Amino acid sequence: MEVFLKSVSALSDETRVLLLRFIDTYGESCVCDLQASLSMIQSRLSRHLKILKEAGFLRVERKGTWAYYSIRSPLDRFRSEALAEIRCMPIELPPLKKLSETGECKL
Amino acid sequence: MEVFLKSVSALSDETRVLLLRFIDTYGESCVCDLQASLSMIQSRLSRHLKILKEAGFLRVERKGTWAYYSIRSPLDRFRSEALAEIRCMPIELPPLKKLSETGECKL
């Protein structure tokens, strides 16, 4: 798909906007932390994270079995502007649950 | 729908991106001109123009039975940036057919 269309399609879904806002707010997160914090099913998360990554908003870093997703940097003008808009949205962010650090992870 | 989601959803469709690019390039156009130039069915055009209008990209001005659509101005930062992206897209623009002015309109 064309680059711009891929970017805006990625943004046109509530779940993905929430993910971007969450990761932008709390910083790099692994899938199991997102799963615990947002109470989302794992396959659903994986799908949306992939779409956001392929649209140029996220990057992944593997650390052992964990995959850490973070906001890709630097973002181009359009994506930065989009992220700025998302920062202003009235979203109820659930608190962060860092299972990957407290060793409670086993979902 | 939430404002930002409405904007990006409006942008995430090839037909609407083409419409924006067309109107941005050739200036204010009525539906029958778009119909002739883009060889699109009228109900389809009407639908997409409405979505773009409600997303804040277009405005309409009625002149008699004609409805002239143009880029809304001023656009906010995000929408301007989006339009700038669209201006850079490699789109094959069909030539403008100004039926509404030459009196050939009767579709």
Add this chain to the structure above:
DNA sequence: TCATTATATCAATATATCTTGATATTGTTA
């Protein structure tokens, strides 16, 4: 190597969006 955990992908269904043709609305002119 086997077992375990985290993540990714797949297949089926559910949901949303687009396209089309038909009909309704609005404005103009006779």
Add this chain to the structure above:
DNA sequence: TAACAATATCAAGATATATTGATATAATGA
């Protein structure tokens, strides 16, 4: 008012996208 042209809306089917549960892959440690 009647007839017509331009545009908008509606309803049906077609297409795309999202969600879920099941399965596959990858990394780790015993």
